[in-house]
Amino acid sequence: MGKTLMFLVTLFLTTMAAYPTHAYEDDGKPIVDPNIEIPLAESPEADDYNRNLFKGYSDRDMKHFLETCMMTWECGRVIYEEILQNKRSSDACCREMLEKGKDCHIAMARFWFSLYEYKQYASRAIPKSYIVWDRCYRDVGPHAPSA
Template identity: 30%
Template sequence: METVSQLSIIFTLLVTTFIASPISGRDIVVNRFDDYVADPPEGDIFVDPPQAEYDEKLLTHFPTGYKEFLENCSSKMSTKCGTQLFKVMFEDTEVTRECCVSLLRMGRTCHVALVDTVFRTYEYKDDADVGFPRSRVAWNVCARDYGEEIGAPVPLEHLNVT
């Protein structure tokens, strides 16, 4: 059974949200922050939340084939490891040996691309100043502790990656 990382799930949800259009005649209208109406009264209009517009524009700026590249990258890691690596960007937690090896096998190009994409989204853009450094630390610790098992990947500080 093919496994999919948490980042793949998030990316897929973001992508499908960007390209989905409202169902004609059955739009959801936000009258108040917590009040959702399935069948709006005449005169109400559908208003996309600001994050939808932001993320839709983000998606249009991806080069041709980049979405497929990201999907291919995320397919190289189990959901368990994807979730663990996602959490390490926001919480003080450790990455298991299994997930470190999975991360290193996925490769630094995929790692950097997935992390960059996550922190370009509306929901996580304000967390980039904390998340990017934590993702670098996770990569570097994994490379230091388990890199020899798969061919000693280069720590990120030697790559001029921000």
């Protein structure tokens, strides 16, 4: 447990330094055109980059982090579509994200947007992940009106 906590703290702090989130204003425009599928870069360079990015972490720590913080594939996709394309997440997916916790949500956003395929979006997407968290918390969090 201690190593996993250290991993999360290290991941959070290193990406905080790389992608500062202060003074961000959401202009309301999607980061990626909502009419297209989010592109994936598949190449040997992308694979090497991603492998080297997490070289310092043990497989056990990465597995525990992913098991602790990873959402279902469907809800993870929906949340990232809201971050990147302004496609509103369902209440069910917001609840799933809230159940994982804000630290997991932010660490997961920093994880995904440090990968080769998504790093080009990091400067806008990481701050937007806070906005998505706040919207979900406001709409379906513990103090939200019951449906």
